[in-house]
Amino acid sequence: MRFDLRLDVPAAVPPEERSDVTYDTELDDVRSILRDLCGSLAELPDVRFIVTVGDPMPVSVRRDLVVVMEQLRDVLAGLREEGTATLDLYEQGIEAQLLFAVRDGQIRIERRDLLGRPVPPREMDLPREMIMDCLRTLARTFVDVARRRSPERSAHPWFTDWAQSLLTTASQ
Incomplete structure (x- = not known):
């Protein structure tokens, strides 16, 4: 089983x-x-947003990335502080939930369908640091590309506060 959660961006991003x-x-x-x-x-x-939990999920940069970025700080904090976190993917009919639970140096990831569709369960145990590195990299990549793509928007106080909180949580 495979897990991936990442934002692929080119080296040069035009403003x-x-x-x-x-x-x-x-x-x-x-x-x-x-x-x-x-x-x-x-x-x-x-620019590509990729989410794979067993099988690739049909996600988009426009709709799904924003949903994940809204929740990423809480996911990182939840895994660090409580050992559990939930990431909801509720746009474009995906209607899935990723549950993360720390167990013995591993993180169990479970993908649940929120609409009750008959899909095979997706569960996997992966090294904790691998998952945390994946989440941290997503945080850093997004903030970096946002600053390069839109210096004006990323200079807004709401964004700077949000980005600082996200990156601080990601570095802990």
């Missing part, structure tokens, strides 16, 4: 031509910025 969006403090939050960043990254043909 957005226009990213002068204003965010409303009453209607928006960092999720609005993450959504816009993922939308911008999705415009680049060489």
